[in-house]
Amino acid sequence: MNPSPVLCWLRRDLRLSDHATLSRAQQCGPVLAVFVFDPALLTGLPANDKRVAFICAALDEIRTRLRALGSELVVSYGDPQQQLPCIAQDCGARQLFFARDYEPMALARDAAITQILETQGVTVEAVKDQVVFEQDELLSKAGQPYTVFTPYARAWRAQLTPASYAAWPVKLESRYFAARDSLPAQWRGDEKPIAVPGFANANLAALTIQTGERGARALLQDFATRIARYGELRDYPARKGVSYLSAHLRFGTVSIRELVRLALEDGSAGAMVWLNELIWREFYQQWLWHFPEAEQTSFKPAYRNLVWPGEDSHFDAWCAGQTGYPLVDAAMRQLKLSGYMHNRLRMVAASFLVKDLLIDWQRGERYFASQLLDYDMAANCGGWQWAASTGCDAQPWFRIFNPVTQSQKFDADGHFIRRYVPELAVLDNKAIHAPWLAKTLPETFLLGRDYPAPIVEHASQREKALALFGR
Incomplete structure (x- = not known):
C-alpha cells in the first residue's frame, strides 16, 4: 500500500531546487506537487497574456522532470478553495505545504483554504520562501515597521547570517515523490503541453526571455560574468547592464536565496549595488504586508x-x-x-x-x-x-x-x-x-x-x- 502523499502547492515558486516548501514537505512523506490556475487571477487578462505563457512553460518543465522520476505535477483549473480539498480527498493526502504570500487577496485566500482543509482533517503548513526576511522579522528599535528604505536596508544587512540565505535541499529521487500510477486517473494529466482554455499559452513567441528554471539558470550564469559592472551600467537601457531576472524572481523559477548568495560570493561593488536592489524588493514586500491599504490608496x-x-x-x-x-x-x-x-x-x-x-x-x-x-x-x-x-x-x-x-x-x-x-x-x-x-x-x-x-x-x-x- 502506498503511503499518503504530502501535497506541495506551488504558486510563486515554480522550480525544483533550493525550494523551502518542497524541502519541508519531503521531510513528511512522498510529495505530490500541485498547481491551481485560479479564475479569480485570470479573469480580464488578454488571450495572449505573457504571464500565462511564462507560467505554463515553467510548469511544463517541472512536469517533465517529475514524470522522469515516475511522479506527476497535478495541474488543476478552478477556485483553489474547491480544487485543493478535492485533490487532497481523492489522493488521500493528509498534509499540505505552501509558501507564504503577502498580498492582501492572497492572505485572505490562504486563510480560507487552511480553514477548509483543516476541517477536512488535512494539516496545513505555510513556510517562508520568496523573501529572506518576512513580516515582523525586521522592525525598528521601537518595534515598528520600517517606512524608509535606508534604515531598513541597514537592519536587513545587520541581521543577515549564512543561515538566512542557505539553500533548502530538494531530493530529486523517485522515492521522495508520490508515484504517478498511484494517483486517481483524473489527476494524472495527459501528454499535451500545459495550457489554460482561452489563452494562447503554448505560443511563447511573444516572450523575449528564456522561461522556466533552465531559463533562469542561463540568465544567472550570464549575469554572474557581468555583475561587477552592474553599478556603472544598470541605468543605461541600451546597455546589457541588468540581470533580466525580474520575471524569474517574480514566479520563483529562481530562489531569492541563490541570488543573495551570488551577490555575496562575488563581493564586488557592482554586486553590492545589485544586492541593494534585492533589499528594495523585500522592503516593499514587508511594507505592503504591514500596510495593505497601500494597494488602494496613497501611503501618505x-x-x-x-x-x-x-x-x-x-x-x-x-x-x-x-x-x-x-x-x-x-x-x-x-x-x-x-x-x-x-x-x-x-x-x-x-x-x-x-x-x-x-x-x-x-x-x-x-x-x-x-x-x-x-x-x-x-x-x-x-x-x-x-x-x-x-x-x-x-x-x-x-x-x-x-x-x-x-x-x-x-x-x-x-x-x-x-x-x-x-x-x-x-x-x-x-x-x-x-x-x-x-x-x-x-x-x-x-x-x-x-x-x-x-x-x-x-x-x-x-x-x-x-x-x-x-x-
Whole structure:
C-alpha cells in the first residue's frame, strides 16, 4: 500500500531546487506537487497574456522532470478553495505545504483554504520562501515597521547570517515523490503541453526571455560574468547592464536565496549595488504586508484627496507611446511589446505620467499591472508611490524627472530610442532627444506627421505639479 502523499502547492515558486516548501514537505512523506490556475487571477487578462505563457512553460518543465522520476505535477483549473480539498480527498493526502504570500487577496485566500482543509482533517503548513526576511522579522528599535528604505536596508544587512540565505535541499529521487500510477486517473494529466482554455499559452513567441528554471539558470550564469559592472551600467537601457531576472524572481523559477548568495560570493561593488536592489524588493514586500491599504490608496495621507487634472487623451497617448517625448515613448513601447521595462525607464515613465501629465498614479500602476511580465503588487505599488511622492520615500514631493535630460544622460546616442521608436531613427544624436527643439530636421521627417509633437510642455507642467503637491 502506498503511503499518503504530502501535497506541495506551488504558486510563486515554480522550480525544483533550493525550494523551502518542497524541502519541508519531503521531510513528511512522498510529495505530490500541485498547481491551481485560479479564475479569480485570470479573469480580464488578454488571450495572449505573457504571464500565462511564462507560467505554463515553467510548469511544463517541472512536469517533465517529475514524470522522469515516475511522479506527476497535478495541474488543476478552478477556485483553489474547491480544487485543493478535492485533490487532497481523492489522493488521500493528509498534509499540505505552501509558501507564504503577502498580498492582501492572497492572505485572505490562504486563510480560507487552511480553514477548509483543516476541517477536512488535512494539516496545513505555510513556510517562508520568496523573501529572506518576512513580516515582523525586521522592525525598528521601537518595534515598528520600517517606512524608509535606508534604515531598513541597514537592519536587513545587520541581521543577515549564512543561515538566512542557505539553500533548502530538494531530493530529486523517485522515492521522495508520490508515484504517478498511484494517483486517481483524473489527476494524472495527459501528454499535451500545459495550457489554460482561452489563452494562447503554448505560443511563447511573444516572450523575449528564456522561461522556466533552465531559463533562469542561463540568465544567472550570464549575469554572474557581468555583475561587477552592474553599478556603472544598470541605468543605461541600451546597455546589457541588468540581470533580466525580474520575471524569474517574480514566479520563483529562481530562489531569492541563490541570488543573495551570488551577490555575496562575488563581493564586488557592482554586486553590492545589485544586492541593494534585492533589499528594495523585500522592503516593499514587508511594507505592503504591514500596510495593505497601500494597494488602494496613497501611503501618505496628505495626498489621498488630490484632484488630478490630467486628461484621458493624455493617458491614452502615454499608454500608446505617443507623447512626443522620445525616451518616454520608447519605454512605453518596450513595455507593450515585450512585457518588460528597464528599471530606470519605469521611474522616468511614472514620473512623466504623474508630474508632467498630472494623472493619478493609480491609473499608471494598474496599466503596468496589466502589462508587466514581472508584475509584483508590492514592488509595483511601491515603485509607483515612490515616483508619485505619495509613498515610502525620504525625498520630498518636488523631485520631478526631466524626460529630456534623462534621455540625454542615459541614452546619449539614442540607441534605445531608435530601437523602439524607429520613426526617429533618421534624427541625429542631439535632435533625437527633443525633436521639437532641433534647429534643423531631415527633409523626409515632419514633426506632427511622422512623430507627434509634445502633448505637454515640461517646464509649465512642472510648475503645475509643484502647485498641486505643495498646496
